[in-house]
Amino acid sequence: MSKGRFGVHGGQYIPETLMNAVIELEAAYEHYKNDPQFNAELNDLLKNYAGRPSLLYYARRLTEKLGGAKIYLKREDLNHTGSHKINNVLGQALLARKMGKTRLIAETGAGQHGVATATAAALMGMDCEIYMGREDMKRQALNVYKMRLLGASVHPVATGTATLKDAVSEAMRQWCSRMEDTHYLLGSVMGPHPFPTIVGDFQAVISKEIKAQLLEIENRLPDAVIACVGGGSNAIGAFRHFISEGSVRLIGCEAAGKGADTPETAATITTGRLGIFHGMKSYFCQDEYGQIAPVYSISAGLDYPGVGPEHAYLHDIGRAEYVAVRDDEAVEAFELLSRTEGIIPAIESAHAVAYAVKLAPALDKSRIIVVNISGRGDKDCASIARYRGEEVSE
Amino acid sequence: MSDIAKAFDHGKAFIAFLTCGDPDLDTTERLIHAIADAGADLIELGIPFSDPTAEGVVIQEASLRALSGGATAGKILDMARRARAGAGVPMAVMTYANVVFSYGTERFLDKAAEAGIGGLILPDVPFEEKADFAPFCRARGLDFISLVAPTSRERIARIAGEAEGFVYCVSSLGVTGVRDSIDGDLDAMLGLVRRAAKVPAAVGFGISTPAQAAKIAKKADGVIVGSAIVKLIERYGKEAAAPVSAFIRAMKEAMR
Numbered sequence: 142m143s144k145g146r147f148g149v150h151g152g153q154y155i156p157e158t159l160m161n162a163v164i165e166l167e168a169a170y171e172h173y174k175n176d177p178q179f180n181a182e183l184n185d186l187l188k189n190y191a192g193r194p195s196l197l198y199y200a201r202r203l204t205e206k207l208g209g210a211k212i213y214l215k216r217e218d219l220n221h222t223g224s225h226k227i228n229n230v231l232g233q234a235l236l237a238r239k240m241g242k243t244r245l246i247a248e249t250g251a252g253q254h255g256v257a258t259a260t261a262a263a264l265m266g267m268d269c270e271i272y273m274g275r276e277d278m279k280r281q282a283l284n285v286y287k288m289r290l291l292g293a294s295v296h297p298v299a300t301g302t303a304t305l306k307d308a309v310s311e312a313m314r315q316w317c318s319r320m321e322d323t324h325y326l327l328g329s330v331m332g333p334h335p336f337p338t339i340v341g342d343f344q345a346v347i348s349k350e351i352k353a354q355l356l357e358i359e360n361r362l363p364d365a366v367i368a369c370v371g372g373g374s375n376a377i378g379a380f381r382h383f384i385s386e387g388s389v390r391l392i393g394c395e396a397a398g399k400g401a402d403t404p405e406t407a408a409t410i411t412t413g414r415l416g417i418f419h420g421m422k423s424y425f426c427q428d429e430y431g432q433i434a435p436v437y438s439i440s441a442g443l444d445y446p447g448v449g450p451e452h453a454y455l456h457d458i459g460r461a462e463y464v465a466v467r468d469d470e471a472v473e474a475f476e477l478l479s480r481t482e483g484i485i486p487a488i489e490s491a492h493a494v495a496y497a498v499k500l501a502p503a504l505d506k507s508r509i510i511v512v513n514i515s516g517r518g519d520k521d522c523a524s525i526a527r528y529r530g531e532e533v534s535e
Numbered sequence: 536m537s538d539i540a541k542a543f544d545h546g547k548a549f550i551a552f553l554t555c556g557d558p559d560l561d562t563t564e565r566l567i568h569a570i571a572d573a574g575a576d577l578i579e580l581g582i583p584f585s586d587p588t589a590e591g592v593v594i595q596e597a598s599l600r601a602l603s604g605g606a607t608a609g610k611i612l613d614m615a616r617r618a619r620a621g622a623g624v625p626m627a628v629m630t631y632a633n634v635v636f637s638y639g640t641e642r643f644l645d646k647a648a649e650a651g652i653g654g655l656i657l658p659d660v661p662f663e664e665k666a667d668f669a670p671f672c673r674a675r676g677l678d679f680i681s682l683v684a685p686t687s688r689e690r691i692a693r694i695a696g697e698a699e700g701f702v703y704c705v706s707s708l709g710v711t712g713v714r715d716s717i718d719g720d721l722d723a724m725l726g727l728v729r730r731a732a733k734v735p736a737a738v739g740f741g742i743s744t745p746a747q748a749a750k751i752a753k754k755a756d757g758v759i760v761g762s763a764i765v766k767l768i769e770r771y772g773k774e775a776a777a778p779v780s781a782f783i784r785a786m787k788e789a790m791r
Contacts, residue, residue, distance in 0.1 A: 143663040154632055156589045157661045157694070158684035158705060300595055301586060310588045317589070318709030320686065417632040417659070418586065430607050431637025432585040 145334020148457050150450030153333040155313070155420045162320045167335040169240045174342065179239065186231045190264065191221045193228075193346065197354035197511070202481045209501040210364065210508035215351055217375065217515050218486060224516030225344060225375040226257035226328060232343035234261035237324035244268040244323040248312040250277055250305035250371070251442035251489065252284025253516055254328030259293035261326075269293035272311045274304040277441045284520055302435040305371075305445045309419055329372025330449035333420030337449050344378025351511055352382050359509060365390040365500065368513040369492040370463065371407070371443035373452045375515035384460060392500075393452060394492040396438035397465035407436035408465035409448040410456050418446075423453040439468040439528065442489040442516075470495040472528055475518060487516030488525065538625045538653030539678045539700035542577035543735040547752040547790045548701075550737055551783060552579040552629060552761030553768060554597035556606025560614045562773045567615075569776040570764075571622035573783035578622075579656065579761070580615055582608050582630035589658040591712025593762040597769060608638050612646045619651035627654035627680060627700070632667070640668060644675050654678040654700045662694050673699075683728060684708075685720065695731035701757065702728050706740045712762045714741030717751070725754055745789030752790035760786065 144167075145151045153163060173179040187193040196216040204212045217225040234245060245262050246269075249255030255271040262269035271288050275297040278285050288295050301307040309332070316325040330337045330344070348366070355363055366383055368376035370393035383389040395401075395408040406412060406426075413424040418433060426434040426446040438444045455461035471488055474495035479485045486494055490513065497512045504510070518525075526533040542548045551570045555563045570578055583598035583606055590598070608630070619626055628647055635643045635657065647655070655672050662681065669679035678700030683691050685708055695702050704724055706717045721738065728736045738751050739759025748758045767782060768775040 143666075153661060153663055154659045155661060156658050156684070157682045157690075158589075158686055158708060160661050160663070160684075160690065161686045161688065300592075301599075306586065310586050313588050314591075314710045320708075414637070417636050419588070420659075425633070427633070427637065429637075431633040431635075432602060433633075 145338060147450045147454035150421065150423045150453040151334055151337060152422050153420060154417050154422065155333045156317060158317045162316070163333055163335065165240070169236060170335055170339050173236055173239055179235065183232055183235055186235070187228065187346065191227045191231060192219065194350045195219050197351060197358070200482050203478065204501070206481055207498060207501040209506060210504035210510045211506070212497055212501055213355065213509065213511045214484065215347060215379065215511055215513045217347065217513060218490070218517035222257045222260050223519070224253040224257065224487065225347060225378060226254045227260070228346055228378065229328065229340045229343040229374060230257040230261045230326060233324065233326045233339065234265055234267065237326065238265055238267070240324065242322055242324040245326045246270045246272070246312055246315055246323055247326045247328060248305065248308035249273050249328065250308065250444060251440065251520065252277070252281040252288070253442060255293070255295070256284050256287050256291070258326050259288040259291035262293060263291045270315070271295045272298050272308045272315065274302070274308050275299045276303040277305065280441050280524060281520060305441065306433065329374040330377045330451055331372040331419060331421060331447060337421070337451055340374050341377040341381060341451060344374050345381040347375065347378035347513065348380060348382035351379065355509070355511065361509070362386055362389055363511045364504065364508040365392055365510045366513070367392045367394065367493045367497050367510060369394045369443060369489045369515060370448060370452060371396070371445045371489065372447070373449040375513055377449065377451055379513040380461060391455065391461035392496060393461055393463045394466045394496045395463055396440055396443035396492055397467045398437040398439070400467055401465040405437040407438040407444050407446065409446060410452065410463040411465045421450050423450045424448055439471065440488045440492065442487070443492065464496055466492040466495045472525060474498055475521070475525055484514065485518035486514050487518050488521040490515045537678050537700055539577065539627060540734065542625045543701065543756050545576070548576040548737060548757035549574065549783065549787050549790060550577045550579060550757050550759040551575040551764055552581055552759065553764055554581040554583055554594060554601050555611040555614065556583060556601030556604050557597040557765070557768055558600060558772050559604050560606060560610060562775065564614050564618050565776050566768070566779060567618040568622050569780045570783060571624040573780040574787040575624060575783055578624055578626045579629045580611065580626055582611050582628060582634055584631035584634050587631060589710055591710045591762060593765050593769070594711055597765045608634055608643065612650045615652060616650035625653045626651065627656055628652050629656040632657050632659050635668065640671050644671050644677060648675040648677060652677065654680050656680045656703060658682060662690065683724065685724060691724065691727040692731040695728045698732050698734050701734050702732050702736045703759065704728060704736055704738045704755065706738050706742065711740055713743040713766070717741055717747060721754055745785050748786045749789040758790060
């Protein structure tokens, strides 16, 4: 079995042209991940630039309203650039600079990863090219402007379904033509080894902080950690330090779109089959002939037909549970959290909130749930208003 | 000697790629006969994949046309079996890992072997992952054809040393598609390939003109052309047999 496996999942299913690039990346990462200077620089950026540690907030009003388990929110939405994406981006951009790269390319779905990458490129004086599905550019016009403001070029991808999967394909193609000075800053725990490991390691700061913060506040571990899953980076980040704590339920919320029993869904683990795509073996939404399915979710960040290999493995061994949350449930949670706590979550994160709304009342008041609020919802206000039949100009 | 190796028996080999099912499978079958008659030494049958990450825009679009026309791996292999029985030219299948894996790797290769297919090319399966496919190919007498790229450098010895059929040398960085010039250091790559390989070396990616074919045929054992042929099929559709034949004759002539 080749490198970077999580059970049968993972691997390096990429064109030969890219193999030396990922081998060099792995060697550089193995070197720098234990380098005190690198870690000092990264921790300085996380603290003084991204604003870490992020808060662990007790959602008293939401807890009282639901009448069950205590709900804590991990506030990744308060990070600079408004989501967890910055954790991985700062790590990889710093690594790329150490490798002598001067140019970053990245895919983006909702635009959060693109904005974070453009931000890091601006900070480090690197060139930046972002690939984004044409449909997503329409859905997330504000983020497109932000990326350009930050100095990045945003390239529309019109092939296929013109969404996140096509943006990943195009970024891979572009990397194939220029590797010497260019790092592909992949935004999730997916793709060929070593990306799932690198991104997971950089995001693990989320669960490291949750564990320490909750120990300080409650002197105990949580009973459940809930996070949304597209590719799955905020969820791996929120799960990582609890995987070995068997008492902690790990719950990943996939986007069911209009329902996991309809074709308009992006619930990969719930509806997908084992396959090989975008550099990895994992579960994918696909037809009976192995053609990748056009998936759908109201959330551009969860609108992806695959899932990171570590999630596929955590599912296989039963360590994590994966549930499907529909558009309408996510929108209700988006509104509920706004009204009860004054926190507008990203529509992606609202999928996790929606499941907490179901789970909390079923648990005793002595139980504790942590929900990862992976990003803030400003970017979604116009489209949720539209969903509710109201036109808002951005 | 494998079916694929025979393609290199009579001088420099011209290897033609086409996307099966673009615009429909009947046209593909007629094109295979036309390509064989025009003197191609090996035909790569492309089975379309929805998201071909190693292809440029020409083959991406051909793949989508073929899929929307209803082409599937099963139908393509049935067509290939008929075509192979009529046209005496060796054939390989080129597709993406998930198409084979999803069909069931062994079931796919059984059907390919029955159809008379001599080799399998998967551009998203590098040396490190070939154990998923190569042993199953070997068990049925198919060659699992490996690629080397301008970035492969020290990897070439290992890849070429285990190569079957021929070594598919990627001419330059990037994805498939017509290029004005082939600017990679072909001589260095071919030198490393020849030192390690027991099979011929063919060069592909970006080759579209007789002048380019002539130049590369001086260095390599074969020339692979895909996007230029697929572009003709895109332009002429069901009437593509004559222009594709003329193109291949011109390329073969230039390689003599």
